[in-house]
Amino acid sequence: MNALLLVAHGSRRQASNEEIRTLTERLADHSDHEFSIVEYAFLEIAEPSIAEGLSSCVAKGAKAVTVLPYFLSAGRHVATDIPEEVQKSQIQHPDVKIKVAPYLGSAEEISNILVSLSKLAL
């Protein structure tokens, strides 16, 4: 059973964390074939943490988890912090295959979305 764990930064502003919850529900609707479990977690500030999110996926029966960084640039969080948290959880769950997907900002389609948004304001 494959799980998808969307990882966002986490905010002091609850409405921002709510956006992640809503987005995760939309993701679950879009990806029912590949991922039977879709959860979210936060790197900092908000909960659940990455460790908690991964444990939750495992508790629901995940044998493989794809961690998806919801970040726009390849800074320290994407390059170091998320892989480190994942590595720690991997030790806790040696039988589960945990991989990190490319971060959102790396997707080429972002520029198409930006063009669409900019036309809305014309």
Added chain:
Amino acid sequence: MNALLLVAHGSRRQASNEEIRTLTERLADHSDHEFSIVEYAFLEIAEPSIAEGLSSCVAKGAKAVTVLPYFLSAGRHVATDIPEEVQKSQIQHPDVKIKVAPYLGSAEEISNILVSLSKLAL
């Protein structure tokens, strides 16, 4: 003449600011019909500032500028800081029509991109 000004947060990490420059070039390639000028600016830390970016668009002949917030959540930066900077520049350039487009994270297509990225790691 319409201009598009992509506004990112700005980072101490030069590589992150470089990503914005590269993305702006891609945007220019994608939007040549609607926007004859495509520039970028940063809200904080890096340069050019929003005021500088808008002045640059005006100096190149823009009669209308669409400001596009490259942000994932509707926090203080999107809700308050960017509109305030735009308002100040609008006073400096009363003959130019400056509008703010919806922020990146508000686009529904984001979830499709996330699903595509997550499949790359399967």
